[in-house]
Amino acid sequence: MRPAQLLLNQAKKGSGIGIPVELTPLFIAMGLALASGTYFTYKKFRHDDSLRVTKNPEMSNLKKVLAESENKE
Template sequence: MRPTQFVLNAAKKKSGFSVPVELTPLFLAMGVALASGTWFSYKKFFHDDSLRVSRKNPEQSALDKVLNQKAE
């Protein structure tokens, strides 16, 4: 009895990098966590008016007051 081509192909080792099926939910959960962390950080930094990370609202910055005190 000779083995068929299908049986021979199934017995061959696969070349390359293969990910175990058990790790797929872990990668999916980590991807969702990374995406949501990025989204909420972006939302916080670019849409929160109480943060002073740029010169958009100079009234909240105390830099001019400090510089004027040292000049006097």
């Protein structure tokens, strides 16, 4: 009887993290959503010239605004 009890105790010990198998598709879907969101956000910020993220003096309206404010005074 004693060896059977030892085998049962060893079988109860789980290895690794106790994540249910049912959550695996959720983790895969969330991983794909995060990866695609990161990729497309990086692509938008890196390659879109109409955004004012980079220094683009041709698209700046600063001179126009300053000239209008000087004319008002």
